Amino acid sequence: MQINWLGEFFVKFVQPHSYLWEGIWINAVTMNAAKYITLGAWIIYWLSFFLLKKTSGSFQTLPTQDVSVTDPKSKKPLIWVIALHFILYAFLWQEIGGLKDVPALSNSFYPAAFAAGIILLAGGLIFSIISRYYLGPNWSLLTITSVNRPFIKEGPYKYIRHPIYLGLFVIWLGASLVFFNWIGFISAFAVLLPLLHYRARIEEESLIKTFGIEYQNHISSTGLMFFKFF
Template sequence: MVTLTIVLRVVAVLAFAGLMLLSVSWSRGHAKTQARQDRGDRAPVVANFTALGLLFSSLLIFPSSSAGFTAVLLALSGSLLALAGAALVVRCRAELGAAWSYAPIADQSTGLITTGPYRLVRHPIYLGLALLVIGEALAFGNWPALFIALSGVVPTLAWRARAEEKLLSRTFGERFEVYRQRTKMIIPYLL
């Protein structure tokens, strides 16, 4: 059982690591035209990366047991949640194409993306990232990490979403307002 728990935890870590490697690859292969883009506030991005650093530090500082049925169950559910979150982020990133960036940007040339997962919610990448970090904490059965995910990472993702909303509203005006009224912010049909 211990081996299964460890394998499932490795899967959860690989979901995050794979996503980060893809993100680095995407950002290197993507030339941005700085002159036309309206850039958003970077403070939420910095806060978000800080919260992520705290989350992963807590996984190292507060190790949990790998033995027992509960550890396997948490590792399995957390790994599945992390994989689902990573898959959603990858799908959304592909849908955004040239409109993707770590820091919020808006550009008339790339347009307002309202297709794929974006037809259901305005910020599905943040939903995917929230699922991913909550999955990481669950996979490791690490309650301090889960607390940091819920009280640090998720709120900074919401802050990023709000900052991005202001930028999109400023750039796309009425078109964004119509889109905003017909879709939820992060959770389909709820929020």
């Protein structure tokens, strides 16, 4: 009689027979899913950002004869943010600081945290791409001061002056929840948010120099990185 060894292996070792084993099984599957989901999100994020560099939409573009100056102060926080992402994602992928192995937390909160993380990850990604679209070809990794730079006040920029940073922050929160990682979650507030705020302030100086009183009036009615409710 031929023995279906693969079927027996599945029944004995793979198919969950207890709540404990079922929890381990679900955690393993969701952790692999977390890695692929976050990696895919970042690939979409950067591909869309650089592909949209070539689109102008309905927005004014910088003239070919324009004289623009790059603010060197914007380079350091950019390097810090990129380095932080690599370091923290190494923690996430190596499951350092993960809470999924704590049964009391994992069994009760991980499914909800995973679902909430997916929603935040997708929402932050979509919001960032929309914000990037409204900048058209005027987006740059470094802060640029230009006398002919267009003043973007449409879309998310009608309410938030640096909506891409909000999207980036939300993406990181979502990734931390998907991985169920306390280091990533705390770092989003304690490290990433202050860095993004610092870089946004550097950009504010450049924008005030470029647009003067018009931008100062815009400041009074909008939030820096979050919606202004009061």
